[in-house]
Amino acid sequence: MRLGYPTSIKIIRVPCTGKVDALHIMRSFEKGADGVYLVGCREGDCHFERGNFRAKARVEQIRKILDAVGIGGHRLQMYNLSSSDGPMFARFAEEMHARILEAGPNPIRGAVIKQKKVQTDQNQIAGAAL
Amino acid sequence: MIVADKKPIEEIIDYVKDYQSILVLGCNECVTVCEVGGKKEVGLLASALRMHFLQQGGEVNIGERTLERQCDHEYLEEIRDNIDHYEAVVSIACGVGVQFTAEKYQTKPVYPGVNTLFMGANEARGVWSERCQGCGQCILAISGGICPVSRCAKRILNGPCGGSTAGKCEISKDIPCGWQLIIDRLKALGRMDDYEKINPIKNWSTERAGGPRKVIREDLKL
Structure with missing residues (x-):
């Protein structure tokens, strides 16, 4: 099919969306991700029976937290598709990409980059001292 | 076991908004089983607090620690050496843990991160009900x-x-x-x-x- 989808998206493969923990999602945003979306099997089609329902519940939980801390729950989304549905996969990617473009960068991105820079500088100073 | 429920994150933020370093303290017992105050929930709350403070432009140090129990002297002693690195503690143990931590560390403000409810049983996944x-x-x-x-x-x-x-x-x-x-x-x-x-x-x-x-x-x- 060789369908294209936005290059801004980094795919992390997991055996099932049920494997995605609430902490994985939170840490992604904490590290500066502008958006996160989970693509699971269609509801009722989970090989592990309820993995995608577990993921859906976690997404709902984290969306509330993201809203509460000012990051915005709309940056997190759960999608479902059939594993052979490439066009749908590309459509979801386009949809999420457009949503994040509209939302703008993660509000803490600047602070995270600054923190990383300070840490790198400190490591370099420590390395030079050794 | 003692059953507790989540406290709204806005309420917790309001308690600790004026501190520059905060320890989120969990408990490995009842609150871990009812999934509000264990190691994972410590991580979630700490992450949420970090994001909130970063967004506010503040550089707040958020520490994470989960004790075996917060209702025993032995385990609470484990944080004696580094509790002074923090200005305040958010305990997500039950009310007993929050109070025992506060009693043990008299000069450290300790805030509750959960609402403690009752002694109950785990009827089904995600369902707890009062029994005693x-x-x-x-x-x-x-x-x-x-x-x-x-x-x-x-x-x-x-x-x-x-x-x-x-x-x-x-x-x-x-x-x-x-x-x-x-x-x-x-x-x-x-x-x-x-x-x-x-x-x-x-x-x-x-x-x-x-x-x-x-x-x-x-x-x-x-």
Whole structure:
């Protein structure tokens, strides 16, 4: 099919969306991700029976937290598709990409980059001292 | 186990908004089992607080620690060496843990991160319900193992009352009548004769009505 989808998206493969923990999602945003979306099997089609329902519940939980801390729950989304549905996969990617473009960068991105820079500088100073 | 529920994150943020370094302290016991105060929840709350403060432009140090128990001196001692690195503690243990931490570290503000609810059982995944109110004088032997103090809204000892309808309590159609449960259980046990016995007035002084309670076991004291 060789369908294209936005290059801004980094795919992390997991055996099932049920494997995605609430902490994985939170840490992604904490590290500066502008958006996160989970693509699971269609509801009722989970090989592990309820993995995608577990993921859906976690997404709902984290969306509330993201809203509460000012990051915005709309940056997190759960999608479902059939594993052979490439066009749908590309459509979801386009949809999420457009949503994040509209939302703008993660509000803490600047602070995270600054923190990383300070840490790198400190490591370099420590390395030079050794 | 002691059952607790999440506190709104906005409420926790409001408690700690003026501090520059905060320790989020979890507990590996009951609150881990009911998924509000264990290691994972410590991580989630710490992550949420970090994001909030970063967004506010503040550089707040958020530490994470989960103790085996917060209701024992031995485990609380484990944080003695580094608690001074933090200005405040958010404890997501039950109310006992929050208080014991506060008692142990007198000069450190300790804030609750969960709402402690009751002693209950895990009925199903994600469902907990009350089973014991710690009345101090257990009467389960006479009620077929179902507690009229915790399962009956009126805590009556000779029930059911007139509010019991089709096995449900008058306060909610979703709450089973405790005394209906007791009768069903006594029937199943073939002990309906016990139901005919009038239970005497209970001594409520062993319950919370008698003031804060304490157990002293001379055989265990050092």
